[in-house]
Amino acid sequence: MLLHTVLSGALRRATLAGVMMIALAGTARADLISIQATTDGTTSGSSAGGTYQAIRDSVSAFSVQTDRLTIGQLNNAGAYNVYRSIATFPLPSMSTASACTLFAYGSSDQSTDDFNVYIVSAQNYGAVDKLDYVLFDGRVVGGAHTGTILNNTWSTTSMLTAAWDSLIFNAAGLDTLVSRSGSSLYIMLMSSEDYGNSAPGGSEWMRFSNSTAANKPRLSLDYTPAIPAGSSRSPGNSYLMQNGDIPPLTKP
Numbered sequence: 001m002l003l004h005t006v007l008s009g010a011l012r013r014a015t016l017a018g019v020m021m022i023a024l025a026g027t028a029r030a031d032l033i034s035i036q037a038t039t040d041g042t043t044s045g046s047s048a049g050g051t052y053q054a055i056r057d058s059v060s061a062f063s064v065q066t067d068r069l070t071i072g073q074l075n076n077a078g079a080y081n082v083y084r085s086i087a088t089f090p091l092p093s094m095s096t097a098s099a100c101t102l103f104a105y106g107s108s109d110q111s112t113d114d115f116n117v118y119i120v121s122a123q124n125y126g127a128v129d130k131l132d133y134v135l136f137d138g139r140v141v142g143g144a145h146t147g148t149i150l151n152n153t154w155s156t157t158s159m160l161t162a163a164w165d166s167l168i169f170n171a172a173g174l175d176t177l178v179s180r181s182g183s184s185l186y187i188m189l190m191s192s193e194d195y196g197n198s199a200p201g202g203s204e205w206m207r208f209s210n211s212t213a214a215n216k217p218r219l220s221l222d223y224t225p226a227i228p229a230g231s232s233r234s235p236g237n238s239y240l241m242q243n244g245d246i247p248p249l250t251k252p
Contacts, residue, residue: 031225033092037217038184040087040210041066041128045080052080052199057141061133067212069104071117072156072191072205083205085189086122086132089219093182093226100169100177100222102151102187104208105215111156112203116192119167120147121176124186136188144196148172150187156206164215165208181226185219 043061047054052075055062061084069085102119123135138147150173159165169177177185193204209215 032220032222035089035091035219035221037087037089037211039126039128040069040085040217042068042070042083042085042210043128043130043133044070045082045084045133048079050080053142053197055080056082056194056197059131059134061130064128064130064132066128067210068107069189069208069210069217070205071189071207072111072115073193073200074110074205075200075202080200081205082194083191084133084136084194085208085210086125086128087187087189087210087217088125089185089187091177091180091183091185091221092223093228094178094223095181095226096224097169097174097177098222098224100174101220102167102169102217103164103220104167104217105213106159106161106163106165106206107209107213108207109156109159109161110203110205110207111159113201114156115204116153116155117151117167117206118149118190118192118195119151119169119173119187120145120149120190120195122186122188124184136190140197142197145194147195148176149195150176159206177221177223 042065044063044065045055045058046062047058069087070083071085072083074081074083121137122132125132125135136145136147138145140146150169152168152170154165154167189208191204193200208217210217
């Protein structure tokens with residue numbers, strides 16, 4: 001059942017194609033929405049006896065897991081694993097994005113060697129498959145990747161388990177959101193060590209819950225809606241609620 005918050009008599013509701021829209025007449029502000037991840041999962045590069053470089057630079061993953069978001073690397077007595085996770089978020093039409101945070105629920109921290117988690121753009125994909133392992137911005141074989149990092153520094157030293165972790169988009173990330181206006185945002189979550197082509201010395205991985213869990217990853221997005229051609233509606237007078245969610249002001 002949807003929760004209804006009565007703000008004033010200026011509030012009106014309409015349901016369209018499974019999306020709840022609440023319009024606040026006469027306001028002029030950026031709007032806040034909470035958007036759940038849709039297609040998401042982990043692509044894992046691994047091979048007993050293979051070199052780190054061969055596994056990291058492989059043209060496809062060794063396996064796929066669609067019930068988790070695992071990020072990082074592992075060196076288990078010379079057996080290497082590289083974990084990269086991807087997610088899709090449907091976006092509203094917008095003219096600007098002033099703030100955005102990815103909220104992800106921490107489920108496991110196995111990073112005895114800490115690292116940063118980077119968000120980079122991924123290419124369009126459908127169901128998660130092994131080829132998604134290499135479909136991200138700035139992939140480089142044999143050296144550091146060069147893709148634009150879309151979030152502020154976030155390290156596993158601050159990771160919370162059984163709680164919400166927050167990865168905040170930087171200016172480049174906000175620009176990327178606007179560039180995907182009215183479409184979908186495709187992202188990859190990867191280790192800074194993987195990005196920098198640095199082989200792990202031990203356990204360097206962690207895990208978030210994905211969209212199959214109760215605590216689904218989501219974006220909290222503060223934006224200015226795009227004004228349709230020919231419309232006189234002032235920007236910033238409505239917000240969308242995806243999947244019946246009340247948009248969180250801080251955390252889901």
